[in-house]
Amino acid sequence: xxxxxxTCLAALRAQPLHWLVTGAAGFIGSHLVExxxxxxxxxxxxxxxxxxxxxxxxxxxxxxxxxxxARFRFIEGxxxxxACCLEAAKGAQLILHEAALGSVSRSVKDxxxxxxxxxxxxxxxxxxxxxxxxRRVVYASSSxxxxxxxxxxxxxxxxxxxxxxxxxxxxxxxxxAQVFCRLYGxxxxxxxxxxxxxxxxxxxxxxxxVIPRWIHxxxxxxQCTIFGDGTTSRDFCYVDNVVQANLLAATTPANITGEVFNxxxxxxxxxxxxxxxxxxxxxxxxxxxxxxxFRPGDIHRSRADISKASKTLGYHPAVLVADGIRRxxxxxxxxxxxx
Numbered sequence: 001x002x003x004x005x006x007t008c009l010a011a012l013r014a015q016p017l018h019w020l021v022t023g024a025a026g027f028i029g030s031h032l033v034e035x036x037x038x039x040x041x042x043x044x045x046x047x048x049x050x051x052x053x054x055x056x057x058x059x060x061x062x063x064x065x066x067x068x069x070a071r072f073r074f075i076e077g078x079x080x081x082x083a084c085c086l087e088a089a090k091g092a093q094l095i096l097h098e099a100a101l102g103s104v105s106r107s108v109k110d111x112x113x114x115x116x117x118x119x120x121x122x123x124x125x126x127x128x129x130x131x132x133x134x135r136r137v138v139y140a141s142s143s144x145x146x147x148x149x150x151x152x153x154x155x156x157x158x159x160x161x162x163x164x165x166x167x168x169x170x171x172x173x174x175x176x177a178q179v180f181c182r183l184y185g186x187x188x189x190x191x192x193x194x195x196x197x198x199x200x201x202x203x204x205x206x207x208x209x210v211i212p213r214w215i216h217x218x219x220x221x222x223q224c225t226i227f228g229d230g231t232t233s234r235d236f237c238y239v240d241n242v243v244q245a246n247l248l249a250a251t252t253p254a255n256i257t258g259e260v261f262n263x264x265x266x267x268x269x270x271x272x273x274x275x276x277x278x279x280x281x282x283x284x285x286x287x288x289x290x291x292x293x294f295r296p297g298d299i300h301r302s303r304a305d306i307s308k309a310s311k312t313l314g315y316h317p318a319v320l321v322a323d324g325i326r327r328x329x330x331x332x333x334x335x336x337x338x339x
């Protein structure tokens with residue numbers, strides 16, 4: 001744990017704050033809620049369970065003390081509902097906005113729905129945060145906003161052409177955040193996530209992310225599919241690193257209003273290398289993957305420059321890909337998630 005992050009956690013425990021976490025029943029949102037409660041914070045969670053899962057909240061009840069759970073208030077509701085956003089934001093000093101409809105392929109199939117949830121929902125949250133006088137909002141953006149950039153590693157101020165409706169919605173979030181900062185004096189900070197993975201990530205369904213889907217398949221003795229020739233690379237980032245980034249971004253005293261930060265490891269892992277890690281950790285009977293065509297909207301290569309987050313926020317990812325894969329496989333083994 002970095003010195004800056006340790007200091008952040010100690011300060012939170014010494015002086016608890018009131019937080020709103022949207023998408024609280026989701027993969028990343030539930031990890032944020034869990035960490036905040038462990039450090040004695042007061043947390044309101046908002047989720048409509050469109051992609052979030054009730055079992056993620058049930059896991060919190062099992063892993064945390066009754067005293068910590070007593071500090072948690074949950075609202076089942078939709079970020080598209082202005083009244084719901086106002087109720088959730090009331091009394092919050094800080095907001096971590098994770099609620100969104102993910103998946104590039106889902107957005108290609110239904111761009112209208114992705115836009116409605118990711119853009120209109122974001123606007124409703126910003127309006128509620130403004131009305132309730134929230135101190136700072138940290139929102140989830142995405143590495144997909146880099147599109148077809150040829151600049152590697154990807155640096156915050158150099159973007160390419162957007163390649164999917166999902167990427168477009170996340171870029172709209174960044175643009176709206178900049179406008180709300182200028183017009184209304186709000187304090188909004190964006191985090192561009194690069195392929196986050198870890199425990200509680202849903203392995204099932206048409207739009208499941210690659211890591212939980214492959215782990216789920218290999219634990220079940222099934223073959224996995226790689227889209228493309230296996231050389232496609234991503235900057236995979238374990239969820240604990242993302243939690244660190246959110247808490248640092250929410251609490252740093254620096255003036256970072258309107259800024260965006262890459263949140264990743266700052267490295268590249270090809271899909272074929274990723275598959276080898278998962279296959280060896282998941283199964284005693286290794287199996288070769290099958291290959292198929294690239295998916296529309298996917299980018300070929302992704303790697304982040306994290307120097308801005310490191311220098312400004314004190315962000316230093318503590319969990320590397322191989323260790324994160326081992327932890328995630330162990331979680332799926334012990335949680336009985338081979339449904």
